[in-house]
Amino acid sequence: xxxxxxxxxxxxxxxxxxxxxxxxxxxxxxxxxxxxxxxxxxxxxxxxxxxxxxxxxxxxxxxxxxxxxxxxxxxxxxxxxxxxxxxxxxxxxxxxxxxxxxxxxxxxxxxxxx
Amino acid sequence: xxxxxxxxxxxxxxxxxxxxxxxxxxxxxxxxxxxxxxxxxxxxxxxxxxxxxxxxxxxxxxxxxxxxxxxxxxxxxxxxxxxxxxxxxxxxxxxxxxxxxxxxxxxx
Numbered sequence: 569x570x571x572x573x574x575x576x577x578x579x580x581x582x583x584x585x586x587x588x589x590x591x592x593x594x595x596x597x598x599x600x601x602x603x604x605x606x607x608x609x610x611x612x613x614x615x616x617x618x619x620x621x622x623x624x625x626x627x628x629x630x631x632x633x634x635x636x637x638x639x640x641x642x643x644x645x646x647x648x649x650x651x652x653x654x655x656x657x658x659x660x661x662x663x664x665x666x667x668x669x670x671x672x673x674x675x676x677x678x679x680x681x682x
Numbered sequence: 683x684x685x686x687x688x689x690x691x692x693x694x695x696x697x698x699x700x701x702x703x704x705x706x707x708x709x710x711x712x713x714x715x716x717x718x719x720x721x722x723x724x725x726x727x728x729x730x731x732x733x734x735x736x737x738x739x740x741x742x743x744x745x746x747x748x749x750x751x752x753x754x755x756x757x758x759x760x761x762x763x764x765x766x767x768x769x770x771x772x773x774x775x776x777x778x779x780x781x782x783x784x785x786x787x788x789x790x
Binding site for chain 1: 684686714724725728773780783
């Protein structure tokens with residue numbers, strides 16, 4: 569399925585590096601999300617965008633910086649990460665913001681911070 | 683109290699068994715409820731929405747009890763392909779809150 573794509577699929581970075589995760593949705597949706605999934609923990613919502621405007625930021629550290637240039641693309645810029653930031657980062661989209669709409673997830677980027 | 687709480691399992695059942703998962707949520711103002719399925723090293727995918735009156739989709743039945751703030755998922759006649767982690771999802775305002783998931787393994 570290619571509804572929501574994410575690149576890269578795997579990323580290893582040092583604590584001083586700067587990298588970016590990319591997400592693209594081909595579904596014509598207006599809402600996009602970043603989630604963090606750590607082992608044996610619930611998905612943690614990080615950011616919510618509606619029509620390129622950030623509508624929610626769940627107390628995410630500033631070393632994570634989202635960018636949404638248009639309703640089809642979402643980036644997560646990473647800098648000076650910590651080892652505990654190693655996790656699976658999932659992007660999702662839905663028709664609109666709001667919990668009645670199904671969220672479609674990308675395959676995720678598995679991030680390892682060394 | 684966690685916002686969405688599930689028994690982590692694992693549940694190990696033989697093919698053909700019936701298995702039930704429960705999920706409790708803390709926000710009484712929640713309006714929408716879902717079950718997602720996540721296969722190993724894959725992304726979550728919607729299994730079914732949960733309606734107030736309860737709903738069924740083939741071998742899967744979902745129920746909601748607002749008074750007790752819990753949701754259930756019943757799987758009948760389990761198949762090997764049902765092996766996955768089942769995520770309970772509850773809607774907040776602009777976002778969804780996920781449980782940590784219940785892992786199911788169906789064995790031959």
